[in-house]
Amino acid sequence: MLELRDVYKYYSVGRGWVFGREKVKAVDGVSLAVAGGETLGLVGESGCGKSTLGRVALLLERPDSGRVFFDGRELTRLSGSQLRMHRKNMQIVFQDSLSSFNTRFTVEEIVSEPLLNYEKLNKETARERVKEILQAVELEETFLDRYPGELSGGQRQRVGIARALVLNPRLIILDEPLSSLDVSVQAQILNLLKKLKLSYGLAYLFISHDLRAVEYLSDRIAVMYRGRVVEILPKRSINMPVHPYSRLLLSSVPVKHPRFRTNQNIYETKKGEDENSRFPADWQDPGCAFRFRCPHVIEKCSEEKPELLHINREQQVACFNISVGRRVVNGAD
Ligand SMILES: Nc1ncnc2c1ncn2[C@@H]1O[C@H](COP(=O)(O)OP(=O)(O)OP(=O)(O)O)[C@@H](O)[C@H]1O
Ligand SMILES: [Mg+2]
CATH class of the missing domain: 3.40.50.300 (P-loop containing nucleotide triphosphate hydrolases)
Incomplete structure (x- = not known):
């Protein structure tokens, strides 16, 4: 379903007045594929390029060279607006996905935003869909009107997952989704991810330092x-x-x-x-x-x-x- 072919992403860092700027080879010629419904775990020490690889796979950043395919379509050839429509299929969950969010938005507003943008649903229909998704991530309806600041770490991560799920994507990139959570909560979120994967037929690219979690979730x-x-x-x-x-x-x-x-x-x-x-x-x-x-x-x-x-x-x-x-x-x- 997702395929990367010989993908490179270098960053220039430092000042380098005299000798030119140093380069960091964040992604240095990577080819890999994730099949539909499959979980590919991605491990490696800090700074080895896992998050960059995730961002490039979603074309959140363009690679310097190489090609990215989704269902045989070359994403690296799509224009900005074509790519935007395609993004529905592929979502990302970060360590703390909600931290990038306006704290004055309620859970309902946060989760329904992609629906209003992409699907042009009216508010009522969007609300029903948000309720469904909250149920899937095991949050009660009362959370609809809560603000991110009123949630526990685990609940915030559930909302982050709900937001990623709401457009019915086929692939979710999980970039260390557990590392900001307590150990007991990690296990709950891990179980939830496994359950969602089965019920929605999702594929994951699962980036984690926790090797036991990787073993548990990955194929x-x-x-x-x-x-x-x-x-x-x-x-x-x-x-x-x-x-x-x-x-x-x-x-x-x-x-x-x-x-x-x-x-x-x-x-x-x-x-x-x-x-x-x-x-x-x-x-x-x-x-x-x-x-x-x-x-x-x-x-x-x-x-x-x-x-x-x-x-x-x-x-x-x-x-x-x-x-x-x-x-x-x-x-x-
Ligand atoms: N926007 C950027 N500009 C410059 N260098 C960057 C940028 N993003 C990442 N890098 C560098 O690219 C390398 C890979 O970073 P990346 O965040 O992908 O690593 P990672 O494997 O996700 O690490 P971690 O496990 O700590 O999250 C690092 O050396 C990092 O400093
Ligand atoms: Mg990272």
Whole structure:
């Protein structure tokens, strides 16, 4: 349903009077697809480009190059107004979606706004639809007249989800939808997201630092490192990643089967250490960005960037030294 082909998004940062401005490769050649009704989890350390990828997928920001398709239609070719109509199909929920909202709007006004804009519904019909959606996100009708400031964190997030749902989208990008919430509330919102996905046949791109939540909600998981997707694997293989970076990142997911418990200490760095300052990014570097931290580095890694290639029907990995990971798949490492 959603497909990104070789998408790039660089930002210029800093002043750079003398040598020109530095560039940050927020998204550095990403290709991936989300099928209808599917949840693709997107994980990776802070600053690796997850949110940028989400924004570019929705064309909230135009990519520098590359193409984005939705149902076979190329969104990157649409004009502003065509794109606007298309956005109905794709919505986004942020960490705290309501914070961008006018606090003087009631819940009803917030949730019905897209309906009045896009569907040109009259107020009565819109109200009925808003009631329906509030019910779907498990909020009572009495919330219609409340203001964002009168809601708990979990209730606000439910309203944010209601607003994303109201136009009947087919895909929702969830950008860390749980991270501003208490642990107990996180579980409730996660269950709600799962329920909504089934009842509305939604597809999600689920961006999260919470690996257990990702495992719970996702069908497949994409791992990002410094702007590139380094591995895509099915949920059931979450404990058997192949790329050295995914092995480091996903090693904190509890392993159910002892056969697949591996000793990951070789990858560990001191707690609290800022990885980005230890391994500074040079945006003109031609090689694999992970090679400074990788215990399996070979010469080729500093010469070019590995492409994301299928190692079996369901799993893709971008690593030149893939035999390293294969041993894990075989349980021999
Ligand atoms: N508008 C912008 N201008 C300049 N640089 C930006 C902009 N937006 C993002 N970046 C940079 O692009 C990189 C990727 O940012 P992004 O927000 O996509 O990361 P992220 O993976 O979502 O991180 P987090 O997990 O902390 O939310 C970062 O280095 C960030 O500083
Ligand atoms: Mg982010």
